[in-house]
Amino acid sequence: MDIFGIPVQALMGQLLIGLINGSFYALLSLGLAVIFGLLNIINFAHGAFYMMGAFGAYLLLNKLGLNYWWALLLSPIIVGAVGVVLERTMLKRLYQLDHLYGLLLTFGLALIIQGLFRNEFGSSGLPYAIPAQLSGGQNLGFMFLPNYRAWVIVASLVVCLLTWYVIEHTRLGGYLRAATENPQLVQAFGINVPRMITLTFGFGVGLAALAGVMAAPIYQVGPLMGADLIIVVFAVVVIGGMGSIMGAIVTGFGLGLVEGLTKVFYPEASTTVIFVIMTIVLLLRPAGLFGAEK
Amino acid sequence: MKRKLLCSLIAGIGLAAGGLAHAEVSGGVVKIGVLSDMSGPYADLSGPGSVVAAKMAAEDYVKQTGSKLKIEVVSGDHQNKPDVGSSITRKWIDSEGVDMILDVPTSSVMFAVAEVVKEKNKVLVDSTGGSSDMTGKSCNANTVHWTYDTWMLAHGTGSAVVKSGGDSWFFLTADYAFGHALEKDTSEVVKNNGGKVLGSVKVPLGTTDFSSFLLQAQGSKAKIVGLANAGNDTINSIKQAAEFGIVKGGQKMAGLLVFISDVHGLGLQTAQGLQLTETFYWNQDDGARAWSKRFGERHGGKMPTSAQAGVYAGMLHYLKAVDALQEDADGAKVVAEMKKLPTDDPLFGKGVVREDGRKIHPAYLFEVKTPAESKGPWDYYKLVQTIPADQAFRPLKDGNCPLVK
Numbered sequence: 037m038d039i040f041g042i043p044v045q046a047l048m049g050q051l052l053i054g055l056i057n058g059s060f061y062a063l064l065s066l067g068l069a070v071i072f073g074l075l076n077i078i079n080f081a082h083g084a085f086y087m088m089g090a091f092g093a094y095l096l097l098n099k100l101g102l103n104y105w106w107a108l109l110l111s112p113i114i115v116g117a118v119g120v121v122l123e124r125t126m127l128k129r130l131y132q133l134d135h136l137y138g139l140l141l142t143f144g145l146a147l148i149i150q151g152l153f154r155n156e157f158g159s160s161g162l163p164y165a166i167p168a169q170l171s172g173g174q175n176l177g178f179m180f181l182p183n184y185r186a187w188v189i190v191a192s193l194v195v196c197l198l199t200w201y202v203i204e205h206t207r208l209g210g211y212l213r214a215a216t217e218n219p220q221l222v223q224a225f226g227i228n229v230p231r232m233i234t235l236t237f238g239f240g241v242g243l244a245a246l247a248g249v250m251a252a253p254i255y256q257v258g259p260l261m262g263a264d265l266i267i268v269v270f271a272v273v274v275i276g277g278m279g280s281i282m283g284a285i286v287t288g289f290g291l292g293l294v295e296g297l298t299k300v301f302y303p304e305a306s307t308t309v310i311f312v313i314m315t316i317v318l319l320l321r322p323a324g325l326f327g328a329e330k
Numbered sequence: 331m332k333r334k335l336l337c338s339l340i341a342g343i344g345l346a347a348g349g350l351a352h353a354e355v356s357g358g359v360v361k362i363g364v365l366s367d368m369s370g371p372y373a374d375l376s377g378p379g380s381v382v383a384a385k386m387a388a389e390d391y392v393k394q395t396g397s398k399l400k401i402e403v404v405s406g407d408h409q410n411k412p413d414v415g416s417s418i419t420r421k422w423i424d425s426e427g428v429d430m431i432l433d434v435p436t437s438s439v440m441f442a443v444a445e446v447v448k449e450k451n452k453v454l455v456d457s458t459g460g461s462s463d464m465t466g467k468s469c470n471a472n473t474v475h476w477t478y479d480t481w482m483l484a485h486g487t488g489s490a491v492v493k494s495g496g497d498s499w500f501f502l503t504a505d506y507a508f509g510h511a512l513e514k515d516t517s518e519v520v521k522n523n524g525g526k527v528l529g530s531v532k533v534p535l536g537t538t539d540f541s542s543f544l545l546q547a548q549g550s551k552a553k554i555v556g557l558a559n560a561g562n563d564t565i566n567s568i569k570q571a572a573e574f575g576i577v578k579g580g581q582k583m584a585g586l587l588v589f590i591s592d593v594h595g596l597g598l599q600t601a602q603g604l605q606l607t608e609t610f611y612w613n614q615d616d617g618a619r620a621w622s623k624r625f626g627e628r629h630g631g632k633m634p635t636s637a638q639a640g641v642y643a644g645m646l647h648y649l650k651a652v653d654a655l656q657e658d659a660d661g662a663k664v665v666a667e668m669k670k671l672p673t674d675d676p677l678f679g680k681g682v683v684r685e686d687g688r689k690i691h692p693a694y695l696f697e698v699k700t701p702a703e704s705k706g707p708w709d710y711y712k713l714v715q716t717i718p719a720d721q722a723f724r725p726l727k728d729g730n731c732p733l734v735k
Contacts, residue, residue, distance in 0.1 A: 151369075303542075304532050
């Protein structure tokens with residue numbers, strides 16, 4: 037059976053691949069949405085933190101002999117800590133100013149971080165092997181699914197849903213959302229708002245680093261890996277609605293699927309299709325699919 | 331008073347005489363500009379390593395020949411943008427006295443720089459740009475194309491792979507001029523050798539995830555998946571092909587443009603079994619090994635790529651021509667001299683620069699070793715086949731170069 041001249045089996049394979057890419061988009065745009073939603077910072081350094089997460093995994097393995105599973109735990113913590121330091125020393129001075137200043141600062145930071153890594157490690161990237169427990173794959177009949185990719189879908193779905201749950205349905209999340217609405221009032225209830233904001237930023241950065249660790253075995257660990265991805269992820273966040281957690285998750289997976297289908301029907305357009313959708317969405321719903329009109 | 335006048339007179343004569351003695355080498359120095367990608371995707375295969383190679387050429391030439399030439403090397407980053415490349419070239423030639431431009435990866439930049447160099451009558455010795463049009467319809471009297479080109483890659487890998495049984499192909503093609511040319515050239519070779527092309531997919535430049543395209547290649551059931559791309563695109567497609575079990579499933583990967591820095595970045599575990607064509611490998615003989623060791627000492631232990639080796643060899647030959655003429659201002663004249671002199675260097679051996687500007691040397695089909703076969707760092711290739719110099723490059727008459735009568 038064919039659909040538009042493509043065998044159904046091949047199409048199923050492509051959809052699955054789309055879902056896998058979508059899980060990276062979702063994980064990255066989730067971090068961006070959390071940071072924008074709660075801090076009002078358009079974090080252009082997000083791609084750089086993602087790259088640092090992957091390098092963290094590489095360095096932990098090659099310098100300290102710690103395997104993938106340790107990297108999955110430690111790299112986001114380390115990179116998140118770097119994020120906390122940057123927030124404390126630089127970003128916190130910008131909260132009263134226009135969005136644009138945060139964007140410029142983080143963009144500059146991204147360039148500096150990428151430059152430093154490129155000087156140290158070169159531009160063609162470093163190898164990072166798939167952990168032994170997850171190598172190999174399953175023959176699903178319509179496609180060969182590498183075990184590692186299946187793990188990426190599951191892990192990122194779990195992380196995304198947990199984050200969404202914590203922010204939307206727990207007391208901690210409630211404080212966070214309240215603090216973004218009215219920080220003075222929340223402070224008056226005896227809650228340390230600046231610390232909460234710092235930790236939130238650290239958490240968002242940690243999410244980017246986590247995506248980086250998961251990406252390391254699939255892509256080369258290279259200084260430009262984040263720069264290549266960040267524009268797409270921004271488009272995802274804009275389509276989903278800036279700051280909307282659910283929007284980031286749903287559009288992340290959804291756009292992965294759309295991109296996967298484009299790769300079958302008209303591969304040449306696969307890198308631009310997301311931006312075409314972004315244009316259409318912005319024309320029809322300027323706040324994004326899940327964004328609240330203000 | 332008289333004495334003062336006399337002194338200035340003598341000084342003046344001295345100056346004039348000095349000026350006369352060096353009049354032929356412009357500015358008294360041979361100034362060479364290494365124009366490369368210093369920070370982008372091709373920085374590892376050329377970039378800073380090419381600058382190291384050029385400096386070594388300057389030192390080695392003076393040491394070995396006892397030449398009196400004063401040589402100076404400068405470098406610049408064209409960021410893979412033709413406009414940036416040509417404006418740096420203009421500035422170098424117009425206001426900094428640069429006589430020769432070296433390296434220049436990325437075909438589009440190569441052509442832009444070649445235009446400027448021709449207009450100003452200087453010299454371009456291009457080691458890293460790929461398009462074979464440089465010595466075909468776009469050839470000119472001021473350019474020498476040194477290390478490799480797309481025709482050579484297509485024929486080297488294409489015909490060898492078909493002859494060893496890989497008679498059905500599917501291409502992953504980078505969606506720009508270089509990828510299209512490489513796919514077209516290789517398809518012709520495959521068909522002429524009795525193979526067939528089952529399909530191809532055009533992949534946008536800057537794609538990081540190749541899995542959709544690899545699935546299409548897998549579905550085509552072609553014996554060979556041909557990679558008509560370069561740099562990080564090649565690396566990512568090979569890496570992800572391993573993940574999707576393409577090689578284990580019985581298909582083979584053929585990299586049409588693979589540098590040793592790419593293989594190093596991939597690691598042997600992933601790259602093993604890949605077939606590729608090169609004109610230089612650091613471990614091919616004693617001369618290459620000795621030079622590469624010295625290069626490695628100055629470049630963080632990294633072994634040279636063929637592109638960097640071509641920078642060294644091409645510059646040596648240029649200096650020889652300048653020394654023979656004792657002049658560097660008239661670029662076309664220097665290039666004519668380079669074509670007249672036979673080439674001989676420790677990296678590419680004996681060869682010639684042809685009338686259309688093509689440097690002629692043998693090419694080699696290599697296969698990447700398995701981790702077990704490799705005896706140490708950077709020991710990556712085993713020789714499958716040597717393609718003699720007279721077959722490695724496009725025959726002179728087929729290129730339609732206007733210089734060839």
